[in-house]
Amino acid sequence: MNTPTNAVTTVVLTKNEAQQLPSLIENIKLFTNIILIVDSGSTDNTVEIARALGATVVYRAWTDSFAEQRNFALQHVNTPWIFYLDADERVTPELAVSIKQTVSQAPLTEAYTMERRSVIFNKELRKGAMKPDFVPRLFPTKDVTWVNKVHERPITNLPIKKLPSYLKHFTYSSWEQYWSKFNQYTTIWAENAYTNGKRTSFSSALSHSLLGFLKMGLLNGGFFEGKLGFTFTYYHAVYTFTKYIKLLELMREKGSTK
Secondary structure, three states, X not given: OOOOOOOEEEEEEEOOOOOOHHHHHHHHOOOOOOEEEEXXXXXXXXXXXXXXXXXXXXXXXXXXXXXXXXXXXXXXXXXXXXXXXXXXXXXXXXXXXXXXXXXXXXXXXXXXEEEEEEEEOOEEEOOHHHOOEEEEEEEEHHHOEEEOOOOOEEEOOOOEEEEEEEEEEEEEOOHHHHHHHHHHHHHHHHHHHHHOOOOOOHHHHHHHHHHHHHHHHHHOOHHHOHHHHHHHXXXXXXXXXXXXXXXXXXXXXOOOOO
């Protein structure tokens, strides 16, 4: 089967995302019908739902690395363009139009970033730790690779341009979900940091935490985003402190500190 020269594959990483999939795939079909699910061992009916809705599903065991999952997808993509979307993200109709226009008209010599806005407990936060950011997600398939186990980022030699409109990131719907990700991400960060030779101390953990609290609260405006904004500014500091303390604990376990 010949692949259209303007085709784009959307890649989504999943693990027990059955509740998300119907609305997610409907959203993706605003701009492409080519959907690749990289599943890491769902125990619900994520895989069955994805296939029933027209997605291709491949399996890769979870190795504590989001970058490795994203890179694995590349060997299963046959389109000239690739777009990465998380299961809890949705494109706006305007962004969908922009993606379609870009892959049909733009040369394969540019990558694209877009604004991402966080929606937490049904409220869109515009300041602080959860203020909008920009995420590179649309690439010529042959010109991207990913690094970092958590808070992964793409590497490309192409110039990166900005697409109009934005993604909505439905980050947390419950505190249980928040603390589950908190624990997972801080552990992965600490293990990756230790493997890469990073070392720390209690005073360093404390200073990073305090600086993060002030940066997110004052410079990024989290103190002025109401109770929820203040709460996530505070938890950003706790998150920062925790990941450094976990690194310090690894150092003690492996005899890297006194």
